[in-house]
Amino acid sequence: EMINYFASKVSNLHKVKLVKMLWFxxxxxxxxxxxxxxxxxYRALPMGAVPQGCxxxxxxxxxxxxxxxxxxxxxYKFRPTPGFEIKELSEREIETLDTIxxxxxxxxxxxxxxxxxxxxxxxxxxxxxxxxxxxxxxxxIE
Numbered sequence: 001e002m003i004n005y006f007a008s009k010v011s012n013l014h015k016v017k018l019v020k021m022l023w024f025x026x027x028x029x030x031x032x033x034x035x036x037x038x039x040x041x042y043r044a045l046p047m048g049a050v051p052q053g054c055x056x057x058x059x060x061x062x063x064x065x066x067x068x069x070x071x072x073x074x075x076y077k078f079r080p081t082p083g084f085e086i087k088e089l090s091e092r093e094i095e096t097l098d099t100i101x102x103x104x105x106x107x108x109x110x111x112x113x114x115x116x117x118x119x120x121x122x123x124x125x126x127x128x129x130x131x132x133x134x135x136x137x138x139x140x141i142e
Contacts, residue, residue, distance in 0.1 A: 001084075001086060001087065001088050001089050002022060002025065002037060002038055002089070002097065003018065003022075003057065003060070003063050003078060004062065004063070004064075004080050004081055004084040005084075005086065005089065005094070005097055006018060006021055006022075006078070006097065006101065006105075007064070007078040007079050007080040007081075008080040008084060009098075009101050009105065010101060010105040012077065012108075013077065013078045013079075014075055014076060014077050014078070014109065015054075015057070015065075015075065015076040015078070016047060016109045016112075016113065017104075017107070017108075017109055017112050018057075018078055019048075019049070019050050019051060019054055019057075020048055020049065020104070020112045020113065020115075020116050021100055021101075021104055021105075021112075022038060022040065022051060023042050023048070023049040023050075023051070023116070023131075024100045024103070024104060024116075024139075024141065025037055025038075025096055025097055025100045026038055026040060026042075027121065027133065027135070027136045027139050028096050028099060028100060028136075028139055028141050029092075029093060029096040030133050030136040031136040031137055031139050032092075032096065033092060036133065037089075037093045037096065037097075038051075040052065041130055042130065042131045043128060043129065043130055043131065044122055044125040044126065044127055044128065044129055044130075044131050045127075045128065046127070047113055047116075048112075048113050048116030048117060048122060049116060049121070049122060049131055058076060062081050062084075063078070063081065064078070064079050064080065064081040064082075065077060065078045065079065066079065099141065100141070103141050115140075118140070119135075119138075119139065119140060120135055120138040120139075121135030121136070121138065121139065
């Protein structure tokens with residue numbers, strides 16, 4: 001539902017931007033309420049936080065995307081699944097997602113990666129290590 005919700009509200013939602021928005025949402029929700037929305041664990045990779053098993057996103061039931069050939073690489077552009085309805089997300093979770101959309105939804109890939117790199121959680125985590133939710137308290141978004 002998080003992916004479909006983002007895809008319904010954010011134009012040009014490609015995989016890199018999506019995974020950053022998932023991370024920011026999980027960490028903001030943890031900061032506000034003591035738990036993440038998705039339950040995902042994130043690793044500090046060169047492009048920023050990436051959830052474990054990130055490539056499995058495309059295999060999730062109910063996730064719709066277009067494969068785009070950019071010459072040197074393949075991209076994935078997410079769109080809402082036809083008939084998408086919110087069934088599991090709570091009001092508080094939707095508030096968190098809306099905050100992230102407001103803060104980051106307009107950014108392009110490079111801007112959101114730069115924003116990620118400025119977060120204490122990312123900069124204080126060794127490359128390729130798991131990012132601890134302890135850092136959620138220091139998230140730049142309120």
